[in-house]
Amino acid sequence: MIKAIVTDIEGTTSSLSFVKDVLFPYARAHLPDFIRNHRAQTEIKPLLAEAKEIAGGELDEEALIAQFIHWIDTDQKLTPLKSLQGLIWQDGYRNGDFTGHVYEDAVRNLRNWFGLGYKLYVYSSGSVQAQKLLFGYSDFGDLTPIFSGYFDTHIGGKKEAISYEHIAAELGLPAEQILFLSDIKDELDAARQAGFATCWLVREQVPDAGAEHVQVSDFDGIHL
Numbered sequence: 001m002i003k004a005i006v007t008d009i010e011g012t013t014s015s016l017s018f019v020k021d022v023l024f025p026y027a028r029a030h031l032p033d034f035i036r037n038h039r040a041q042t043e044i045k046p047l048l049a050e051a052k053e054i055a056g057g058e059l060d061e062e063a064l065i066a067q068f069i070h071w072i073d074t075d076q077k078l079t080p081l082k083s084l085q086g087l088i089w090q091d092g093y094r095n096g097d098f099t100g101h102v103y104e105d106a107v108r109n110l111r112n113w114f115g116l117g118y119k120l121y122v123y124s125s126g127s128v129q130a131q132k133l134l135f136g137y138s139d140f141g142d143l144t145p146i147f148s149g150y151f152d153t154h155i156g157g158k159k160e161a162i163s164y165e166h167i168a169a170e171l172g173l174p175a176e177q178i179l180f181l182s183d184i185k186d187e188l189d190a191a192r193q194a195g196f197a198t199c200w201l202v203r204e205q206v207p208d209a210g211a212e213h214v215q216v217s218d219f220d221g222i223h224l
């Protein structure tokens with residue numbers, strides 16, 4: 001019996017296009033000045049140091065900026081990049097440059113499940129701050145009250161079964177009582193390996209006849 005639902009964001013609650021065509025370009029455009037203006041701040045310094053370590057070289061500031069831009073362009077799910085993006089997007093949301101895209105069917109069903117007593121969580125490669133911003137400044141207003149918690153790459157990569165084991169431990173629930181929603185098969189495979197129930201959102205994809213996961217075209221197809 002499902003007691004909690006953990007949802008991915010990009011491609012699941014929210015469109016790929018919002019992330020790729022709105023969020024990533026905004027971060028790409030503002031990242032150079034953001035680093036130049038905030039490099040000495042206590043919140044930023046460790047992110048820059050971690051990024052340099054991942055890049056594996058003694059990068060000066062401009063080379064580091066170029067490295068970050070390359071990581072954005074190649075959609076790398078690296079924790080310091082994701083944290084930095086969250087900080088940059090904060091201004092965009094607060095200034096009203098954009099609101100967080102969430103599909104209507106996702107909002108309606110998440111609200112319904114919340115009302116029925118299911119615990120709702122988010123697990124995304126985007127930082128916890130970025131997740132809270134997207135749902136806090138969503139097209140449907142502030143959706144954060146319906147969520148009980150958020151997980152990002154600090155708990156581990158989304159294609160690693162151990163990450164889902166850690167999430168189940170944090171939730172204090174047996175894995176089989178947790179439903180994971182995602183648009184990426186490798187993530188669903190990892191969750192299934194950890195014992196989670198899974199559901200594959202195939203909104204903009206062709207369904208895969210051979211897949212082990214339940215496939216739905218939107219949240220209306222999910223039956224708990």
Ligand SMILES: CSCCC(=O)C(=O)COP(=O)(O)O
Nearest residue numbers: 008009010124125126130131
């Ligand atoms: C949290 S909003 C930005 C989404 C993002 O940066 C990203 O990498 C999407 O990853 P997801 O795990 O939600 O597919």
Ligand SMILES: [Mg+2]
Nearest residue numbers: 008010011183
């Ligand atoms: Mg996704």
